[in-house]
Amino acid sequence: MTTLELLLYILLGALVQVAIAAFVVLVRRWRDYLFMKKRMAGLEVATPDGSYSEGEATGGVAGPWRGARAFRVAKREAESPDGAICSFYLEAEDGGPLASFKPGQFLTFDLDIDGVAKPVTRCYSLSDAPGGERYRVSIKRVTAPSDQPDMPPGLSSNHFHGHVHEGDVLKVKAPSGHFYLERGTSPVVLVAGGIGITPMISMLNDTLVHDPGREVWLFYGVGNSHEQAMKDHLECLAVRYPNFNLHVCYSRPLPGDELGRDYQHAGRVGVGLMRQTLSFQVYDFYICGPRAMMETVVPALDDWGVPDQHIHYEAFGPASISRPKRQKAGPTQEQEQEQGPINVTFGTSGKTLVWDPSCDSLLEFAEQNGVEIESGCRAGGCGTCQTTIANGEVSYNHSPDFDPEPGTCLVCVARPKRDVTLEA
Numbered sequence: 001m002t003t004l005e006l007l008l009y010i011l012l013g014a015l016v017q018v019a020i021a022a023f024v025v026l027v028r029r030w031r032d033y034l035f036m037k038k039r040m041a042g043l044e045v046a047t048p049d050g051s052y053s054e055g056e057a058t059g060g061v062a063g064p065w066r067g068a069r070a071f072r073v074a075k076r077e078a079e080s081p082d083g084a085i086c087s088f089y090l091e092a093e094d095g096g097p098l099a100s101f102k103p104g105q106f107l108t109f110d111l112d113i114d115g116v117a118k119p120v121t122r123c124y125s126l127s128d129a130p131g132g133e134r135y136r137v138s139i140k141r142v143t144a145p146s147d148q149p150d151m152p153p154g155l156s157s158n159h160f161h162g163h164v165h166e167g168d169v170l171k172v173k174a175p176s177g178h179f180y181l182e183r184g185t186s187p188v189v190l191v192a193g194g195i196g197i198t199p200m201i202s203m204l205n206d207t208l209v210h211d212p213g214r215e216v217w218l219f220y221g222v223g224n225s226h227e228q229a230m231k232d233h234l235e236c237l238a239v240r241y242p243n244f245n246l247h248v249c250y251s252r253p254l255p256g257d258e259l260g261r262d263y264q265h266a267g268r269v270g271v272g273l274m275r276q277t278l279s280f281q282v283y284d285f286y287i288c289g290p291r292a293m294m295e296t297v298v299p300a301l302d303d304w305g306v307p308d309q310h311i312h313y314e315a316f317g318p319a320s321i322s323r324p325k326r327q328k329a330g331p332t333q334e335q336e337q338e339q340g341p342i343n344v345t346f347g348t349s350g351k352t353l354v355w356d357p358s359c360d361s362l363l364e365f366a367e368q369n370g371v372e373i374e375s376g377c378r379a380g381g382c383g384t385c386q387t388t389i390a391n392g393e394v395s396y397n398h399s400p401d402f403d404p405e406p407g408t409c410l411v412c413v414a415r416p417k418r419d420v421t422l423e424a
Helices: 003-040 155-163 194-210 231-240 271-277 291-304 333-339 362-368
Strands: 069-078 085-092 106-111 120-125 135-140 169-176 188-193 216-222 244-250 284-289 311-315 343-346 351-354 386-391 394-396 408-410 414-416 420-422
Touching (some): 120 155, 135 155, 135 194, 188 194, 188 291, 216 271, 271 291, 284 291
Parallel strands (some): 188 216, 284 311
Antiparallel strands (some): 106 120, 106 169, 343 351, 386 408
16 A cells, blocks of 8 residues: 555545534534424423423423423222222323333322312322332221221322323323432342331332342231232242242231231331341331331431431321431531520411421421321422421421422421421
8 A cells, every 4th residue: 555545544534534523513413402492492302411390291301390291090990908098000091101110110100189179289109110011009998097087088099099090191290209228239238017018019129139138128017808909910029039028917817817928027126126037237127107116116227326317208188207317417406505595477377486496397387287288209299288488497307309499498498597487
């Protein structure tokens, strides 16, 4: 090869590289042009960071969307022999991609219920691992308590069970929530009571696939086999994965329920059982269940000496849990006491009260003092408890997922910084 031929080859290679670079730039500019053109036309498209803008989805990179999005119920499936727990499989009506989520997070629904003037907002945990083509929520029908028959049954859960069928379309907000399990290798203990199993199923399914060597323990408390959710699924996982340790507790076993076959322990889930079962090492505890269980298990873990940063929990309903060691993002109890008494005025209710620093939030404080404030997720994710601040200032335990309107706050995750007046 002559020197001239070599120079020609070098020049040709350089021209090819320039042409490729120009082509890439042209494609990007054309894509940006189409994106802006569709936005100007009022259509929704996936933005570069994966989120959705206003309008109707056209697909794109999976990411969270703003506001409510239409989802069709693709399937209903009973999850317990008594039929009280039912799973609803949801597919995006627009055919666009689903936003990813972390195992343990929830979906927020805006439900149009007959006889109710405005939409009812409720949150339900996602009950399967991220990454599928559909979302799944598993909902328990809440009936009136047997000892308090005058109390109304659960409004939203009975709506789902009685009126939401395959093919129906629901308004759904993107996954959110601060109760979730990160992937890793540290041993984890999942503690569930009743329908509190739903976020645990999501955590469990995800962990066993993506962290196959991670030690996982599940303590699941339920009445009996008639009420147990996803029994076959859990037993299959326990057989398939040697790192998964299943411990089911029946508090009211039926005559046909066999110890050692249907359940491993008689009675309720408690820290005493965990102390007898778990080895001596550091675990991360994730707890979800009804008020009675939460008020027993969470403080008992504190008393056992489990470090606060290793205790994660989510309660449903107004489950106030006394945890003197719990860390807060806002001022500590000692700092609040040094500042002097803080007055909280509930303008609509006509009550002015001295703030109790032991309360985790203004919502908990309101409920303890007979002030009713509508709430949903109790984690700053759904916006149901958004309340107007007439005067004063609040701080947040953690940054809420829902962006409150100016002049308002989310009382479920807020604490007063000084004297505050709320329209509640």
